[in-house]
Every structure is written in C-alpha cells, then in structure tokens.
C-alpha cells in the first residue's frame with residue numbers, strides 16, 4: 092500500500108485556541124445568556140483595574156446615550172403630535188419648534204456621547220491588554236520551576252496566554268453589548284410612555300430576529316469547528332513545506348511530491364467542507380431574514396388595526412415605526428457582539444483560572460525579613476532527595492556531602508543518575524522533597540532568595556539561546572550592574588568565545604537570532620561558549636557548570652577547563668561532565684548512580700578503589716589509546 096494514497100497525518104488533539112469557539116458551538120442560544128452576568132462582572136473588573144477614568148466615561152456615557160435615545164423618541168412623538176394637529180401650517184411648525192429643538196439637542200448630545208465612548212474605548216483597550224498581559228507574565232516568571240513539570244499547569248498556561256487578547260475583546264464587546272441593551276431598554280421605555288400596547292409590537296418585531304441571529308451564530312461556530320482539523324492539518328503541511336528547518340530533509344529525501352500529495356488530499360476535502368459551510372450559513376441567514384420580515388409585517392398589521400380602531404393616534408404609530416427601526420439597530424449590535432463576548436469570556440475564564448492556580452506555585456513571600464547570605468564558606472548537603480511529580484522513584488536519593496569554599500568538585504555518573512537534579516537544588520532552582528542544603532550552616536530557604544541566587548552562577552546543560560546580541564547574551568549573567576565591554580570580553584576569553592564573537596559580522600554587537608534583520612546563527616559549540624561566558628561573567632561565589640563542553644572542539648574544551656581550574660583555591664566550582672579526563676584535578680569527585688551517591692574522593696582515591704568511577708574512567712581512556 093502506498094502511503095501517498097491516504098493521509099498519513101496522525102489525529103490532532105483538540106486545539107486550545109479553539110476552546111472559546113468549541114464552547115460556543117456546544118452552548119445553546121439560551122445558554123449564552125446564562126453566562127453573561129459573570130462575563131459582564133469580569134469585564135468591568137478588568138477594565139476598572141486598568142483605567143478607572145476611561146471605564147467610568149464608557150459606563151456613564153453609555154447610560155447617558157440610552158437616556159438621550161429615550162428622550163429623542165419622546166421628542167419625536169411630541170413633534171409629530173404638533174405637526175399632525177389641525178390649523179394652518181406655520182402655526183403647527185411654530186408649535187412643533189420646542190419639540191424639534193429638544194430632538195436636535197438629544198441627537199447632538201447622543202452623537203457627542205458616542206464620540207466620547209469611542210475615544211474612551213480606544214484608550215481603554217490597549218491599557219487593558221497591557222495590564223492583563225503583564226499580570227500573566229508576572230505569574231509565569233514568578234512561579235517555582237516545579238510548576239513547569241505539571242502537565243496541567245503547562246496546558247493551562249498555554250490557554251491563559253490567549254487571555255490578554257481575550258480581556259481586550261471582552262471589554263470591547265461587553266461595552267458594545269451593554270450599549271445595545273441600553274439602546275433596547277431606551278426604546279422600550281419610550282414606547283411604553285407613548286402607549287404600552289406598542290411594546291408588544293416591539294417584542295414581535297425584535298425577538299424572533301434576535302433569536303435567529305443568535306442561532307445563525309451558533310451554526311457558524313459549529314461549522315467552523317467541523318473544518319478545524321483539516322484547517323490545522325493544512326497548517327502543519329504548510330510548515331513542513333515552507334519551513335527552514337524541514338527544507339534540508341525535504342530535499343535530501345525527495346519528499347516534495349509526497350507532501351504536495353498530502354496537501355491536495357487535505358485541501359480537496361476542505362473545499363467540499365467550505366462549500367457545505369457556505370450553503371448552511373446562507374440558509375440560516377435567509378431563514379433569519381424571513382423570520383424577521385414576518386415579525387415586522389406583523390407589527391405593521393398590528394399598527395394598522397390599532398390606528399383603524401382609533402386606539403392610537405397617527406403620531407404614535409409613526410413614532411413606533413421609528414422606534415422599531417432603532418430597536419432593530421440596537422439588537423443587531425447586541426447579537427453581533429454577543430458571540431464575541433461569549434467566546435472571549437471563555438478564554439478569559441481560563442486566564443483567571445490560571446492566575447488562581449499559579450498562586451499555589453509561588454515561592455514564599457516573606458523574604459524581606461530574611462538575612463542576606465555572606466560569601467560562601469561552606470555548603471552542606473544533608474540527606475537530600477528529590478522526586479519529580481510523575482515519577483515513582485527519586486531522581487536524587489538521600490545524598491549527603493560537603494563542599495568547602497574554593498574547591499572544585501565534580502559530579503559524575505551515567506545518564507539519568509541525578510547529577511543535574513542535584514545541581515539544580517544546589518542552585519536553588521528546585522527545592523528538595525526531603526533533606527536540606529545549607530549555605531554557611533543555614534538552610535538555603537532561610538536566606539534572602541534573591542541575594543542567595545546572586546551569589547550563584549549556573550551554566551545549564553539545556554541552555555537558552557537568548558535572541559539578543561552576543562554582548563547582551565554574556566552580560567545577562569549579571570544585569571544587576573551596567574554591562575562593561577572589558578568585563579564581557581574577559582568572560583568571553585575565559586570561555587574561548589572571544590575569537591568566535593570577533594569573527595561575527597558585527598562582533599559583540601551581532602544579533603544572535605536569524606528571525607531578525609542581520610541576525611546570525613551560531614553552531615551548537617559556539618552557543619555553548621557564549622553560555623559558558625555568561626557563567627563566568629557573573630563573578631559568583633559558586634559556579635555550577637552542567638556539561639559545559641559537550642559540543643566544544645578539543646582546543647576550546649582545553650581553554651574552558653583551564654579557566655575552570657584557575658578558579659580553584661579562591662572560588663567554588665561544581666562541574667558536571669562525562670569527559671572524565673577533565674575532572675582529574677577536582678578536589679572531590681562525587682559519583683552518583685540511580686540517584687544515590689555511591690563513591691567519593693579524589694581521582695587518585697577513586698582509581699585506587701577500582702569501583703564504578705575507575706571503571707568508567709578506564710573505559711573512556713581506552714578509547715584514546
């Protein structure tokens with residue numbers, strides 16, 4: 092069977108960014124209304140926190156605009172009464188003048204309020220966006236590292252990232268929906284004042300229309316969702332065919348016709364779906380239009396009966412026509428914005444839930460009362476263990492050891508033996524699940540956290556490629572002071588990165604990300620040199636280097652380890668490496684196996700012991716003979 096004859100793309104998970112649309116498609120027309128009060132409350136809350144003045148302006152001007160709508164309709168009716176009265180035309184016009192002036196004033200004021208709402212809304216939405224987004228980043232940058240281990244938290248965070256846009260949309264749509272509702276109420280009040288019977292006409296003309304519009308929205312969202320998987324498959328294929336990362340393999344394996352075939356298959360089905368979708372939407376909107384036409388026809392018939400029976404004057408009937416038109420305008424605003432408000436509300440709910448969940452991952456907040464640590468004198472690790480949430484066994488199990496200031500120590504052991512996990516606890520990035528780590532005889536958790544972290548530099552195995560210049564990438568090691576070029580270059584020299592950087596088109600000012608104009612890519616080893624330079628740049632009491640040379644060429648590796656050795660005696664270094672030749676000079680070597688500390692001593696001690704370390708070292712050394 093040829094794989095090109097059928098789509099080989101696997102099933103896709105539900106897309107988080109379609110959450111709001113999905114909820115709307117699953118919710119009936121009346122269900123939308125059930126959640127509205129909650130969204131209105133949230134929208135007002137978020138807008139109020141972002142900008143009190145503009146929120147007040149939008150709220151008050153919306154109410155004022157509604158009042159002016161009522162006043163305008165009542166003036167229209169008075170105007171018509173005067174114009175339809177008996178007597179010579181000039182007298183009737185004169186009698187109508189006060190009502191005409193009132194109508195003009197109400198219309199002008201309503202226009203002015205509309206402009207005020209527009210300005211206030213335009214000023215409000217970017218502020219809401221910024222406030223909501225910042226609140227999210229405040230949480231994501233503050234939560235403890237272990238939050239990222241929990242699947243549910245990572246998923247929540249992804250969905251919440253849509254929350255700031257949603258906040259914006261929610262505020263905007265809510266203010267429009269409220270304006271529409273106020274408009275409807277304004278018309279209803281005016282109609283009741285003129286003649287309560289006309290309210291019935293208003294309901295008949297608007298409710299079926301509103302219901303049809305909401306139903307059309309429901310169908311539109313359902314149809315959109317039905318095409319979702321195909322659309323996303325197409326996006327996946329699009330990435331495969333046009334991305335930089337996939338381009339080399341696409342060519343070397345000749346994948347072109349295979350991928351184009353997949354594209355044709357997905358798109359063929361999508362076109363059929365699009366046609367069905369267009370037909371359904373047209374049918375729905377047509378049904379809506381027919382229902383609304385019938386409703387309106389009913390109103391005209393009702394008005395005719397009322398007029399013929401002498402129940403209402405002509406002026407009231409004409410005002411009713413104007414009122415129905417105003418009500419329909421207000422209603423179309425409400426129904427149009429309601430769907431947006433509902434879907435944005437769903438996303439915003441996710442955002443609020445995420446912020447709530449993030450609280451349980453926040454580090455203790457009482458650091459102000461904690462003392463700042465002195466320079467490192469001694470590090471005691473006492474029976475420390477760490478078990479990751481989804482694991483049955485401990486990654487580090489009851490490890491105890493002591494490191495004196497100025498020592499260079501090495502953690503060695505096979506993959507997965509717990510070296511990085513132990514280092515992460517010493518770097519205060521993770522809290523032990525058991526045991527304690529003491530900095531100068533006091534548990535790490537009892538020192539001022541920021542001051543403690545400032546005394547530690549970490550070069551992580553999985554370093555991040557920051558999309559900034561080479562100089563900034565190094566200076567990020569210590570942003571507490573203004574970056575100095577001499578210091579940056581000295582750090583780069585120690586990490587064998589100086590020459591690499593000088594050779595870049597703009598030297599230290601070269602941007603290290605190809606996404607940006609004139610940005611550059613580095614090789615894995617070149618990035619590793621810059622990362623090591625960042626570690627050296629921070630003049631830390633304790634430098635932890637986790638596999639700092641895995642991608643380095645022999646010359647760079649030698650230079651790096653020379654720089655590490657030069658710290659011995661006055662600065663403390665913890666080194667994690669699989670290249671055991673580089674740990675021969677360490678003051679202490681700790682051998683981990685399945686999370687347990689199984690051997691300790693100097694290179695000579697451990698070789699004499701002929702245990703696990705000696706075995707690994709001999710094996711590696713044999714490769715060089």
Ligand SMILES: Nc1ncnc2c1ncn2[C@@H]1O[C@H](COP(=O)(O)OP(=O)(O)OP(=O)(O)O)[C@@H](O)[C@H]1O
Pocket residue numbers: 240479480481482486504505506507508509510511512513552
């Ligand atoms: N974030 C995590 N969540 C769950 N398990 C983890 C996580 N990080 C590491 N582990 C597991 O903990 C154990 C120890 O991992 P660790 O990274 O500390 O080992 P290591 O000795 O540094 O390995 P390597 O030599 O491959 O770098 C491994 O079994 C690993 O799969």
